[in-house]
Each structure stands twice: as C-alpha cells, then as structure tokens.
Amino acid sequence: MHLKLHFLSALVASIVAQHYAVPNRPEGAFSYIQPANTTILGQYGHSPAVYPSPRISGAGRWEESLRKARKFVAELTLEEKATMVTGKPGPCTGNIYPIHRMGFSGLCLQDGPAAIRNADYSSVFPAGVTIASSWDRKMMYDRSVAMGREFKSKGAHIALAPAVGPLGRSAYSGRNWEGFSPDPYLSGVAMGLSVRGLQDAGVQATAKHFILNEQEILRNPTLGRTNDWVFEAVSSNADDRTMHELYLWPFANAVHEQVSAVMCSYQRINGSYGCQNSKALNGLLKEELGFQGYVMSDWFATHAGVASMEAGLDMDMPGTPLRKVILPDGSGYNSYLGGNVTLAVRNGTISKERVNDMVERIMTPYFFLKQNQNFPTIDPSSMKLKALAPSEQLFYDWEAEVTAPASRDVRDDHGQLIRKHAAASTILLKNEKNALPLRSPKSIYVYGNDAGDTTQGPLNQEEYEFGNYAVGGGSGAARFSEHVTPLRAIQERAAAQGNALVQFWLNNTQILEMDPSSMFSTEEPDVCIVMTKSWASEGWDRETLDLEWEGSAVVDKVASVCSNTMVVIHSGGINMMPFASHPNVTAIIAAHYPGDQAGYSMVDVMYGDVNPSGRLPYTIAHNPTDYEFAPITTGVTTNGTEDWQSWFDEKLFIDYRHFDKTNTSVLYEFGFGLSYTTFALSNLTIHKVATGDIEALPKKQDIAPGGNPALWETLYKIEIMVHNTGHVRGAAVPQLYITFPEQGPDDTPVRQLRGFEKIELSTCGQQTVNFELMRRDISYWDVAVQQWRIPEGEITISAGWSSRDLVEFGTFTVA
Numbered sequence: 001m002h003l004k005l006h007f008l009s010a011l012v013a014s015i016v017a018q019h020y021a022v023p024n025r026p027e028g029a030f031s032y033i034q035p036a037n038t039t040i041l042g043q044y045g046h047s048p049a050v051y052p053s054p055r056i057s058g059a060g061r062w063e064e065s066l067r068k069a070r071k072f073v074a075e076l077t078l079e080e081k082a083t084m085v086t087g088k089p090g091p092c093t094g095n096i097y098p099i100h101r102m103g104f105s106g107l108c109l110q111d112g113p114a115a116i117r118n119a120d121y122s123s124v125f126p127a128g129v130t131i132a133s134s135w136d137r138k139m140m141y142d143r144s145v146a147m148g149r150e151f152k153s154k155g156a157h158i159a160l161a162p163a164v165g166p167l168g169r170s171a172y173s174g175r176n177w178e179g180f181s182p183d184p185y186l187s188g189v190a191m192g193l194s195v196r197g198l199q200d201a202g203v204q205a206t207a208k209h210f211i212l213n214e215q216e217i218l219r220n221p222t223l224g225r226t227n228d229w230v231f232e233a234v235s236s237n238a239d240d241r242t243m244h245e246l247y248l249w250p251f252a253n254a255v256h257e258q259v260s261a262v263m264c265s266y267q268r269i270n271g272s273y274g275c276q277n278s279k280a281l282n283g284l285l286k287e288e289l290g291f292q293g294y295v296m297s298d299w300f301a302t303h304a305g306v307a308s309m310e311a312g313l314d315m316d317m318p319g320t321p322l323r324k325v326i327l328p329d330g331s332g333y334n335s336y337l338g339g340n341v342t343l344a345v346r347n348g349t350i351s352k353e354r355v356n357d358m359v360e361r362i363m364t365p366y367f368f369l370k371q372n373q374n375f376p377t378i379d380p381s382s383m384k385l386k387a388l389a390p391s392e393q394l395f396y397d398w399e400a401e402v403t404a405p406a407s408r409d410v411r412d413d414h415g416q417l418i419r420k421h422a423a424a425s426t427i428l429l430k431n432e433k434n435a436l437p438l439r440s441p442k443s444i445y446v447y448g449n450d451a452g453d454t455t456q457g458p459l460n461q462e463e464y465e466f467g468n469y470a471v472g473g474g475s476g477a478a479r480f481s482e483h484v485t486p487l488r489a490i491q492e493r494a495a496a497q498g499n500a501l502v503q504f505w506l507n508n509t510q511i512l513e514m515d516p517s518s519m520f521s522t523e524e525p526d527v528c529i530v531m532t533k534s535w536a537s538e539g540w541d542r543e544t545l546d547l548e549w550e551g552s553a554v555v556d557k558v559a560s561v562c563s564n565t566m567v568v569i570h571s572g573g574i575n576m577m578p579f580a581s582h583p584n585v586t587a588i589i590a591a592h593y594p595g596d597q598a599g600y601s602m603v604d605v606m607y608g609d610v611n612p613s614g615r616l617p618y619t620i621a622h623n624p625t626d627y628e629f630a631p632i633t634t635g636v637t638t639n640g641t642e643d644w645q646s647w648f649d650e651k652l653f654i655d656y657r658h659f660d661k662t663n664t665s666v667l668y669e670f671g672f673g674l675s676y677t678t679f680a681l682s683n684l685t686i687h688k689v690a691t692g693d694i695e696a697l698p699k700k701q702d703i704a705p706g707g708n709p710a711l712w713e714t715l716y717k718i719e720i721m722v723h724n725t726g727h728v729r730g731a732a733v734p735q736l737y738i739t740f741p742e743q744g745p746d747d748t749p750v751r752q753l754r755g756f757e758k759i760e761l762s763t764c765g766q767q768t769v770n771f772e773l774m775r776r777d778i779s780y781w782d783v784a785v786q787q788w789r790i791p792e793g794e795i796t797i798s799a800g801w802s803s804r805d806l807v808e809f810g811t812f813t814v815a
Contacts, residue, residue, distance in 0.1 A: 045237040045645070047270040050283035053312045055357045060258055060705040062292050062364055069363035073356055075102065082341035084359045087319030091383035091402050092156065093118060093475075094299075094317045096362075098401060106401060107366070108378050109206075109296075109317070110151060113161035113178045114471050114595070115478035118385045121409040122150050124471050124478040126422045127593035128163060129573060132180035132190050132617040134425040135671075135733045136758040140193040143421055146414045148201025153410035155378035157371050158204040158261060160475070162194035164250040165209035165265060168573075168618060169654050171627040174216040174541045177572030177593055178476045181617035182655040183670065184249035185753045185777075192253035199260065202375075204365050207254035208263035209298055211247050211280055212236035215632045216541045218644050219266040220300070220322065227323050232641050234633055235268035238648035244781035244788075245652055248284060252776075255289045256706025260365035262291060264313065266301045275301045281312025290703040294361035299475075305336035306350050314358040380406040385479065415482065415597055422594035422601035424731070427614035428587070428674040429577075435564060435586035437608025437676060440497050441526035444490060445519075446504040447511055447558050448531035449549055450570055451487040458483070463535040465549060466506060469570040470598040474538025482596050486531055486568065489599030493607060501525075508549045512557055519561050528562035529606075530555050536572030541632050545576045545624050552578050559584040568602060570594070574620055574627075580667060590616070608676065613731035613758065615673035615802070619656045621666050629658045656803045657749040671735050671753075671802035677726030677763070681734060683719070684799055684808040689772075690715045694814050696790045697782075698775055711776040711788055718771040720799050720808060724761035731760045734799060736771045737806065738778060741793025745780050751798060754778075778814065790814050 058066035073081070080099055087094045087109075094109030111117035115124045123146070125131075131143050144162070151159045166173045168182030176182075180190040191207065198205040213219070214236060222230040238247065251262070262285060265274035274280065275297045285291045294314035300322040302308055308316075316337040344350040366372065380402045428436065454467025458480040461473050468485045471478050487504055494500035503521060505511050532551035536542060546552060547569065559565040559582050566587040569575060573592075579585050589612075594601050604610040621627060633646040653661050656670035690713070698710035706712060722732050736755030740748050755771035778795060779788035794813050800806035 045235065045270055047272040047277055047279045050278045050287065051310060053278075053282045053310060053354060053357065054286040055353070056292055056361050056364060058292065058364070059290060059703070060292060062258070062368055065364045065368035066360065068367040069360045072102065072104075072363050073359045076359065078342050078345060078352075078355075081355050081359050082338055084362060085315050085341060085355070086335050086338040087315070087317040089318070091378050091380075091398050093160065094158075094296075096315075103372070105375070107157045108155055108382075109158040109160060110154070110156040110382070111160050112476040112478070113163045114476055114593070115147070116151055116154055116156060117475065117478055118382045119150075119154050119379065120381050120385065120407050120479060121411060121481050122154065122479075123147075123411050123414040123418060124480055124483075124596040125414075125418055126425055126595045127177045127471055127476075127572070128180045128190070129177045129617060130425045130592040130594055131421060132186060133427055133590075133592060133614040134421060134758070135186075135615045135756050136424060137189060137193060139421050139424060140190050141197045142417065144194040144197025145201050146412075146417055148198040148203040149412070150410040150414070151198075151203045152201060153376055153408060154382065155376045156203065157366070157375065158206060159198050160206050160208065160263065161198065162191055162205065162254075163208050163476070164191050164254070165211055165213035165247070167214065167247055167250070169214040169630045169648070170541075170632045171545060171574040171618075172542045172632050173214055174536050175474070175476070175538050177472045177536045178538075183617065183753050184246050186617055186756070188250035188253035191250040192257045195254050195257040195259045199258065199369060202369055202371070204260035204369060204371075205254070206261040206263050206296065207251055207259045209265035210251060210262050210274065210285065210295075211243070211265060212238055212269050212648070213265035213267060213274070215267075215646065216539055217632060217634055221303075223323055229641055231644055233267045233273070234644040234646050235271050235642075236646050236648065237270050239651065240783045241781045242648055242651045243284070246654070248289075251285070252289055252706055255285075255291045256712060258292070258368075258705055260293045260369070261296050262293065263296050263298050264301060266298050273301070273303055275313050276304050276308040276311040278311040286312055288703070289707050290705050292361070292705055293365055294358065302336050305340045306344055308336065309341075309350055309354060309358065314361050377401065377403045379408050380404065411481065418595045419597035419600045419604065422591070422597060423604045423610040425592065425594070425614045426601060426605045426612055427590040427616055428605070428612040429590055429668055429672070430580060430585065430588040431674050432586045435566065436606060438527060438606050440500070442498070442500045443525035444494060444500060444502045445525045445528045445562070446487055446490060446502065446531065447528065448551065448554055449506050449508050450531035450533035450568075451504060452485055452506050453483070463537070463548070468531070468598055469533040469535060469593060470595055471593045472536045472572045476538060480596055484597050484599040486599040486602050489603040490529070493603050508551070508554050511554050512550060514557075516557070516561050519558070524562060526564065528558050528565045530558050530565060530567050532567060532569050534569070534571035534575050545574055545627070547571075547575055552576070555579045555585065556582070566606070570598065574618055576624060577620065577667060590614075611676045611728055611730035612673065613675060613733060615671050615733050616668055617670070619659055619666050619670045619803075620668040621659070621664070626659075626664060626666075630654050651747055652749055657752070660750040660803070669802050669804040671733075672805070673733070675726075675730045675732075677724055677728040677730040679730075679732040679761075679801070680723040680725045681720055681799055681808045682723065683721045684797065684810050685719045686797060686810050686812050687717045687719065688715070688812075689717050694790065696792070696814075697785070697787050711779075712774055714772045714774055715778065715814075716773040716812065718755065718773065718797060718799070718810070720769055720771075721766055722759060722761065722769055723766045724763060727763055729760065729762045731758050733758050733801070734769055735801065735803075737798045737803065738773075739796040739798065740780065740791050741795060743793045744791035748780065751803065753803070
C-alpha cells in the first residue's frame with residue numbers, strides 16, 4: 001500500500017508541475033510582456049501536459065526492426081523489461097545488462113561528441129564547433145563515420161553524440177564547443193550528417209541535450225543536507241515559436257536521419273524537468289517529429305519514476321538517482337526505475353503497454369543497425385580507464401562481457417583525416433600585407449603557453465596552464481593517445497626547410513615580465529607566433545570571453561617589438577580580440593579545438609599547404625557587453641526554491657540575428673573567413689521545382705521521422721555561378737540567406753541562413769552551385785494553427801560570403 005501511494009503521489013506531483021506557472025521574475029530581470037496570443041502555447045514558463053506517450057510505429061524504414069523488437073520483448077519477463085530500461089554500473093559510461101538466455105549481450109554507452117572518452121589507442125577528433133567551421137557537408141559526415149568505427153571497434157553500441165544542446169544562445173555557455181553553431185540551419189545540417197555518419201558505421205547516435213539546455217550554472221537542483229532541494233534547477237522559459245524555429249530545428253534534422261536515441265536534459269523546460277516534461281518528450285519529440293527511437297536521461301537527470309515514464313522517458317541513466325529515493329515506510333531504492341517498474345506495473349500505476357513500448361524503442365535501433373550480428377566485445381581497457389570502484393563491480397560480473405583483446409588500436413588512418421578536417425576548419429580572420437602563407441622563414445619565435453605539451457597527463461579534464469587546448473573538458477573530453485602540439489609541428493617544418501631557427505617562451509607570466517629589449521636573442525625574427533587559448537567545459541559556464549592566462553596582454557607585449565606578429569587561438573568559441581587592429585598583428589587564426597593533430601593542421605595552413613577555407617559559425621563582437629541580449633542566469637539573490645528562471649526574451653534574435661536587428665557593428669561577422677585567393681558570384685537564378693500551386697500550409701500526411709514529410713519537400717532551387725578570381729587553388733563557401741516579406745510575421749530576423757556549399761576551384765575555375773529550399777526553409781511556425789506556414793508576399797534571396805557580405809540578390813513570391 002505504501003508503494004502504491006508513493007507512485008501515485010509522484011504522478012500527481014508531476015502533473016501539478018506540468019501545469020503550474022512559475023513565479024514572477026525577480027526584480028532586475030528582463031521585463032515581461034504577455035504575448036498577444038494568450039493561449040497556453042504562447043505563454044512563457046508553462047508546459048502543458050501531453051499524454052499518453054505515443055507508441056513506436058516503425059515509420060521510416062524501421063518496420064522490420066520493430067517486428068524483431070516486439071518478438072524479443074514478448075519473450076521477456078517483467079523483471080527483465082525493468083532491467084532493459086535501467087542503467088547499471090559497468091565498464092562503459094552507461095550500461096544495460098545482458099540477458100544471455102535471449103542471446104542479448106547488453107548495451108555499452110560511451111561518451112562523447114569528439115572521441116571515446118574511456119578508451120586508449122583511439123583518436124581525438126575535431127570538436128563540434130570546429131567541424132561546423134569547415135562549412136563542409138562531406139567532412140561533417142566523414143568525421144562521424146570515422147568516429148563511429150572507433151566506437152564500434154571498442155565495443156560501444158551507443159555513442160553519446162552528437163550535441164546541439166546548447167545551441168549557443170549565450171556566448172558564455174560552457175558546452176557550446178560540443179555543439180556546432182547558434183544558427184539552427186547550420187547546426188541542423190551538421191546534426192543530421194553526424195547522425196547519419198555514426199549510424200552508417202553501425203553505432204547508435206544520441207541527439208542531445210533535449211532541449212533549451214543553454215547553461216551549466218544550476219543545471220541540476222541543489223541538494224540540501226536533509227535530502228531536499230534547496231533550489232530547483234534553472235528553468236529555461238521560451239515561447240512556442242522560438243522553440244520551433246531555433247531550438248527544435250536541428251533536432252528535427254536528427255530525427256529525420258533516423259537517430260536512435262535522444263538524451264533529455266538536466267534543467268527544467270518552462271517549469272517542468274526535461275526528463276519528465278510531457279510536452280517536450282511526448283508532444284514535440286514523439287508526436288510532432290515522429291521520433292521512433294528511445295529517450296534516455298542525462299546522467300542523474302531523472303527525478304521521478306512513473307511521472308517520467310508517462311512523460312516519455314524510456315531509459316534511466318546511469319540508473320541511480322541524484323538523491324536517495326525515500327519511501328513512506330523509510331526504505332530507499334537505488335533507482336526511480338529498475339525494480340520500481342516491476343512494482344508499478346503490478347500495482348497498476350503504470351501500464352504494461354507503456355513498459356513494452358519503452359523496451360521496443362530501445363531494441364528497434366539495435367536490430368535496425370544489426371548490432372545483434374557479430375558485434376565486437378567491450379575492450380577491457382574501458383573498465384580500467386573508467387576506474388570503477390570495487391563496490392560498483394559487485395552488481396554484475398562484467399568479466400564475461402569484457403574480453404580480449406585489450407587496448408585495441410582503432411585509430412586506423414584517422415590521424416590524416418583529422419589533420420585534413422582541422423585544417424579545412426581553420427579560420428583566417430586577419431592577413432595584412434599577405435603575411436600568410438609563410439615563405440620559408442629562417443627565424444621563428446614562438447610565444448605562449450598553448451604551444452607545447454601539457455604537463456598534466458593525457459586526459460585534459462580540467463583547465464591547465466601549460467599545454468595545447470585541442471579539445472574541451474567534461475564528459476566531452478578525451479584521452480590523447482597522440483597529440484601533435486603546435487611547437488612540435490613548427491619545429492618539424494622548420495627542420496625540413498633548411499633548419500630554420502625556432503626559439504620559444506611558453507610561460508605567459510615570464511613573457512609579460514620580460515624586458516622588451518630581451519624578447520629576441522639577436523635581431524628581430526622573421527615571424528613571431530603567439531599561441532593563445534581559452535578553456536570551456538561541462539559543469540560550469542565561462543566567466544569571461546577574454547583569452548586565458550592574459551593571452552591578449554602577451555599578444556600586445558610581443559607585437560610591441562615584433563612587426564610580424566601572428567596570433568593563433570585554440571578555444572571553445574567566441575573570444576574578445578582587442579589586438580585585432582594592432583598594426584603589428586599581421587594575422588589572426590581561429591582554430592577552435594582541432595583534435596589530436598592540432599599542430600600539423602595549423603602548420604598546413606600557415607605554410608600554405610592548405611588554403612584556409614574555414615568560416616565563422618558565430619559572430620565575434622567588439623565588446624563582451626554586446627552579448628548581453630541572451631545572458632546566462634546567475635547570481636539569483638532570493639532564496640525561493642523556484643527562483644532560478646532563465647527568460648528567453650530575445651526570442652529568435654541570437655547571434656547575427658540580434659546584431660542585424662539592432663544594426664550593431666561587429667568585429668567579424670557570422671560566416672566570415674579569409675582565403676589566400678579571391679572569389680566572385682554571378683548569375684543568381686531562382687527556379688520553382690514544385691508543380692502546381694503551393695499552399696501556405698503543408699498538406700496533411702502521416703507523420704514520419706522528422707515530422708510531416710511535406711516539410712522536407714524541395715519547392716525552389718537557387719542556382720549561382722562561383723568563380724575563383726585569384727591566383728591560388730582554393731575552396732569557396734557561398735552562403736544563401738532568406739528575408740521574409742515585410743507583411744510577414746512580426747519579430748522575424750532580418751535574414752536567416754538557408755543554404756551553403758563548399759567547393760574547391762582551381763585558378764580561374766568556375767562552377768554552378770545549387771541550393772535547394774524545402775518547405776520548412778521558407779516557413780515560420782504559426783503558433784495559432786500549430787503548423788509551419790509560408791508567409792504571403794515577396795521573399796528575398798541573398799547570396800554572398802557572410803551574413804554581411806552579400807553580393808547577389810533575387811526575389812520570388814510563393815504561388
């Protein structure tokens with residue numbers, strides 16, 4: 001009786017949480033204006049209930065796999081089903097236990113979005129923000145195929161990647177580097193191709209973190225000494241149109257590509273926790289987008305049993321709660337799910353059909369990707385590198401599942417791929433007097449603590465003073481089996497080109513204390529390269545956009561005496577560059593987190609082996625205050641448990657959309673990047689592809705993965721000619737933006753990215769590029785009718801080289 005009351009009370013509490021309106025904003029927060037549409041879907045801070053959780057249908061080539069999953073589930077006991085939906089300790093980041101009588105060897109889930117975190121003899125790939133800077137669709141796909149092959153070869157069924165939450169609302173978010181770009185279209189393309197690449201390699205992809213997961217500070221509730229919440233986690237409060245046009249957009253791409261899993265997020269969404277928010281999971285994800293896979297919790301993000309399952313959660317990870325579950329009789333349980341699932345079914349608190357659906361959703365991708373056929377065993381090194389406590393290993397004897405060979409080298413030729421991708425993602429922001437490419441300099445001075453080897457081991461989980469930042473921290477971090485530093489690569493290249501002199505100072509404090517007259521051993525060197533960096537990690541947000549360890553001051557110090565100073569930045573995102581206008585700073589390179597071939601990819605660009613073609617996936621403003629349009633919620637001084645509220649009042653206007661709306665000058669705009677050659681565009685033409693009249697609202701069709709299939713139909717094709725007008729072979733990145741009619745919906749961005757391609761052209765070469773506009777691309781989310789609508793009037797097409805360098809234009813009216 002006590003158990004039944006516990007589950008019923010949990011369900012009631014969840015339903016109440018789904019309906020309540022969050023408190024008014026504390027004094028000093030953004031002003032709040034009630035939207036004109038006063039229906040529940042137009043309000044902030046409220047998440048309407050959507051029940052029941054939709055059952056998997058097998059739509060989108062999953063039918064045969066679903067039949068196998070249902071046959072499998074039909075033979076399970078209730079206790080086995082409970083095991084299938086609950087994580088347990090083991091050798092991997094997350095583990096589902098085997099059921100040997102069914103021939104099921106369990107599931108191994110491994111971090112992360114740039115590498116297998118708990119592995120040796122594996123590669124560290126360019127971070128999400130890095131590959132997004134390539135603006136190269138093929139590279140986005142190839143990177144994930146290679147990564148997926150390494151996951152599979154190490155015995156990982158599920159990659160906890162790719163990430164698009166955070167999208168990048170705030171420049172300060174600690175995990176922006178794991179994702180791609182604050183632009184939903186660019187992120188959507190990268191997300192879809194990353195999912196396809198991982199799954200083509202035979203590994204289940206996990207789209208994360210669903211949704212509005214835009215800050216690290218107070219992402220989890222604060223636990224008091226008496227096991228109660230001191231503060232509920234921050235609530236991300238966004239309106240319906242913003243949700244669809246910004247934050248849901250790239251997840252739709254992932255679902256359209258048949259993503260196997262979606263990870264729900266830590267924080268609250270309009271007042272209700274992400275992993276028990278029925279509107280987000282049941283309504284948006286499973287119903288509107290037609291998601292056929294399973295929803296897994298982020299680690300310790302489950303705060304209820306029945307309530308979470310009813311709201312759409314299918315798998316609890318890691319299987320233990322953030323706080324101990326205390327029942328009315330004083331007893332406690334290790335999981336909100338686990339054995340509680342068995343109890344809940346037997347006492348009628350949750351239906352057997354819902355539990356069956358949870359397991360069917362988990363097993364369908366398993367069969368779809370043929371993971372039941374000769375899948376590699378888990379590499380024993382995973383357990384050792386994870387360093388499980390002995391008490392955790394008592395739950396299950398993993399020795400039978402973790403078998404030789406150990407420490408398998410799965411890197412193949414991926415080092416060359418990483419080098420190529422990182423070089424193509426390197427962004428040249430400044431190049432005065434054609435200082436780059438380098439022309440066999442004889443005297444090279446290297447400054448800065450980012451240039452050399454780390455002094456803190458191969459796993460860069462925390463910020464460190466000495467060593468190159470090639471990947472960020474937290475669950476997205478990686479263990480380096482190889483790490484080519486910038487200094488090593490420069491020394492090797494200098495030796496290969498006539499034993500040029502390379503001297504270096506790696507202590508920023510020492511550099512700043514040096515007498516300017518002692519900065520050089522003899523005369524001024526041919527080039528001074530200043531290696532700077534900025535750390536970003538899960539668990540906390542960035543406190544500053546400045547370069548760390550006084551990097552900007554080091555640049556100024558070197559530039560004060562060296563007339564050819566070049567700056568290289570390894571960072572997880574946006575940085576202030578007060579030195580950008582310094583006359584002695586001749587070149588600036590943004591390399592982000594390039595992976596384990598960081599030095600080689602940098603040198604390839606600086607010496608001209610690779611013509612730089614990276615483009616900014618975000619905007620670099622002049623001042624930190626320019627980013628206050630979307631602040632991270634910090635420093636709440638009141639003590640109410642519900643007081644941490646993050647109001648997304650900027651709505652659709654983040655990054656370049658904001659700067660265009662306010663007509664604010666920026667340092668380097670979205671999409672910007674230089675090359676060693678020049679390009680031109682001409683002959684923009686617009687062709688209608690769809691036959692017959694095009695209705696404003698999409699024709700109703702059965703929902704498939706990604707939503708209404710009509711949204712993914714190409715309606716128009718844009719052609720444009722691209723010319724290489726310079727003297728060097730190089731890759732051009734033409735970009736396409738749309739502007740909605742003036743009579744269209746209010747609060748619409750001035751322009752929005754809706755196409756890009758990367759093409760390599762020889763000197764004097766030219767090529768026609770085609771951009772396809774799907775229905776979704778030229779629609780906005782109509783809150784009143786809850787559908788995507790094409791606006792009435794003339795739509796403007798702009799093509800160019802960045803969001804503010806547009807050179808070709810055209811218009812069309814949908815009819």
